[in-house]
Amino acid sequence: MNDLRQQPASFRLIAILLAIAVTVPILNLVVPQGSIFHVETYTVSLLGKYLSYAILALAVDLVWGYLGILSLGHGAFFALGGYAMGMYLMRQIGDRGVYADPLLPDFMVFLNWTELPWFWHGFDQFWFACLMIALVPGVLAFVFGWLAFRSRVSGVYLSIITQALTYALMLAFFRNEMGFGGNNGLTDFKDILGASLQSDATKVALFVATVLILVAVYLLCQAIVNSRLGRLSVAIRDGEARVRFTGYRVENIKLWLFVLSAVIAGIAGALYVPQVGIINPGEFSPLNSIEVVVWVALGGRATLYGAVIGAVLVNYAKSWFTVEFPEVWLFALGGLFVASTLFFPNGVSGIFKSLGAMLRRDQIQTREAK
Template sequence: MSTLVIKESLFSRPAMIGIILCGIVLAALPIMNLLFPYGHALHISSYTIGLIGKFMCYAMAALALDLVWGYTGILSLGHGVFFALGGYMHGMYLMRAIGKDGVYQSHLPDFMVFLNWSEYPWYWWMTEHFWFAMLLVVLVPGALAFLFGYFAFRSRIKGVYFSIITQAMTFAFMLLFFRNDTGFGGNNGFTDFKRILGFSITAPETKAVLYLVTLAALLGALFLCRAIVTSKLGRVLQGVRDSESRLMFIGYNPLWFKLFVWTLSAVLCGIAGALYVPQVGIINPSEMSPANSIEMVIWTAVGGRGSLIGPIIGAFSVNGLKSWFTAAFPDLWLYALGLIFILVTLFMPQGILGVVQKLKKRSKEGDAA
């Protein structure tokens, strides 16, 4: 059934045209922000650019989760830690790039001066270099995922037990990063960024470039995942999801397939987090909260897991609703989110994309009749 969804919703010619058109429209938004002055009918506000940029980062994280949950059957409730680690690795560079423009005018970040630190800890080594920070964005979430996944998958932990330990992992990291002595800013995290690659991080031109890089990364991740799930590797991953014991019986070792897709998913999540931080302007331990990881699961479920394009739709839909709901009814959002998940589980098990497919099928049957 999932293969049918892929072919019709993502890989058909009309769908590909739709993806291209959506990409063109999204790419045009920051250009309209720069070209047309405030008050012009075609002007797109900086707030809208930042909001959509943030949604694209969330969409990339949901896509990464769909790769392991929708196609491999591994439900993770800890992807928030990979997202946040990618953000922290980029945030270390951004904090170094502040230079002496902080409150205390020190070469150290303000939070280190406040805590009477005299030098950077060893794990901040080389983080003043952008290329090294980007390397950490990939390596740190990837290494954590590889080590965690290796021991978990080798022990054949699966199902709800795996979900629980992933949630425990992200909760443990959140508590660790809340500590002031870890060198990551404690509960305040990293903020007050000034520059990136020498350019003002608040300049409209810089924000437009960050937005376009995020769009390119999202599209690149989408087509990378498409190439994987439509290959022989993708069929093996779906075999792991549908019947792991049968796959072992015919000679495959699921450990390395699961470990590969789990690590790749973590890396994609880390890149999404790294793109998120300069656009939002802050990263703190709350991004590692179990609730954030659960929200990623909801985005994927609402859009339609096992479809690649569904999680992107779900991330935009749920976060768009969240932006409106938290402004209109700030105290009720969590109740609304829980209700959305229950309703989707009961009445839309294949998500928004599944509903669209059913409507298309009924329309075709009606035309044939």
């Protein structure tokens, strides 16, 4: 019944996203800069970043909201997908880098590397990069999940382990000898699929691609949660022992959804990198994964559309606070989370549901009075 009630909200969200995918490019490319309706290219890229975060929030909501797995490591899957895209973009620079080496990225020349590492081969092809964007986070999630779920690690212990995994990867990627740019990461990208990343048209195309992939991921997640698998996931969340007693292989269900969620997070990272222009080990920071959980909690767990709303609202607030009151942002984020827990535990989506229920009651009372 909850899924049926969520459908109108889902339809409205998808309609808004598709409308944005049409309107924003027109306002950027067609409307002249002097007009008050013109949307700056910077704003287009900023919106694209927010919507990339929304895809990441969907990945977290799928496993936390519907399966009960509080993952504090999805920032790692996001960063791995981002690095896979960054490696492709670095290979596209060729001899246009500072050191004009046609094969080695600038940071490798600076560090006196003499040949391209084996794990960089193939990233000059877009299809190979796309494969790695899904495969690397997916394989890591499969190995981690297979070990954790078969050992029946759950609850706070699983959350701590996922956070430790993220922290370990962050420390590894900071090392220069790993071959991923060390502290500076990967940046100074030139083009993607032959199109300049500095072009307004390319930035708009990336934005539109992000919107369309967000809609596709949303529909996929909605199809899953409305299916038998989704009902089993909610049953596991609410009573894992009972589901296991009825004969279901709970660890397989957890593993499948956890891997899918990791792949979605990797795709989000891949969309994020060309729009922001950099990927560095800071994206592995455990704090980033915790922030994603805050987005989902504020938007509303187990609603999907709430995750999208929470990601956009919190990151818009972050952008505003870091410009106007940079020293206050972390306190504001903590305050938002506490306020959400105390005053609207179902998040922003819960407020919308309550308002909708009040309006329906008023309409019924009005009809009865007549």
